Amino acid sequence: MKQFLALSAMTLLVSFNAAAHDEGHGPKLADTxxxxxxxxxxxxxxxxSKGTKxxxxxxAxxxxxxxxxxSVYIYDQDMKPLDIKSFDAKGSASLAAKVKGKWKTTTFDLAAKDKSFEGKMPKPEGKPYNIDVTIKENGKELLSAFDNLD
Incomplete structure (x- = not known):
């Protein structure tokens, strides 16, 4: 009985961890x-934290x-490019990868340049990995998440 309870608890914890980032942030998109x-x-x-809602x-x-x-390009809801001059000139990104069963996150900078935010990402230590991009528009922090990259 103890083994069953331990196994059930472990399965529950692993399932929460596995779904922690899979849903993404914001509605699912089919744009190319x-x-x-x-x-x-x-x-x-x-x-x-509202996920797809x-x-x-x-x-992006x-x-x-x-x-x-x-390079991160920003579009309106109809996929028309936005002028990035309306955003802060600097943004940031974090690369998260599982290394030996634990998530390791490394941040890197992005800078507005011509039509996109550009930066140099560190080499991922594991695959798949996720990149979360944070930029500001009119003082409001915005987030875009790119999951399961390899």
Whole structure:
């Protein structure tokens, strides 16, 4: 009986941990990127815990190159590019990967440049990994999550 209870508790904990980031932040999107990247919802950071029920503010496209450079393009809800001059000039991103069963997070900076936010991501220590992008528009923190990347 003790083994059954221990196994049940362990299964429950693992299931919560496995679903912790899979749902993402904001509604699911089916849009395709204009630069060959992945498209994700942009939501108010304070609403991130609402998961798929968070209100869509904008859309973001994450484009990664082989040398670790990333570009994040911001679009309105109809996938029309937004002028990034309306955003703060600096943003941040965090790369999270499971290493030996534990999540390890590394942050890196993004800077507004021409039509996107650009930065150099650190080499992921595990796969798949997640990248969360935080930018500010009119003093409001916004978040876009890109999950299960490899």
């Amino acid at each position: 990127g204009k630069y060959g990247g992945l498209v994700s919802a942009v939501v108010a950071k304070v609403d991130a 968070a209100t869509l503010v904008h859309k 496209e994450l484009v990664r190159s082989a040398d670790g450079n990333v």
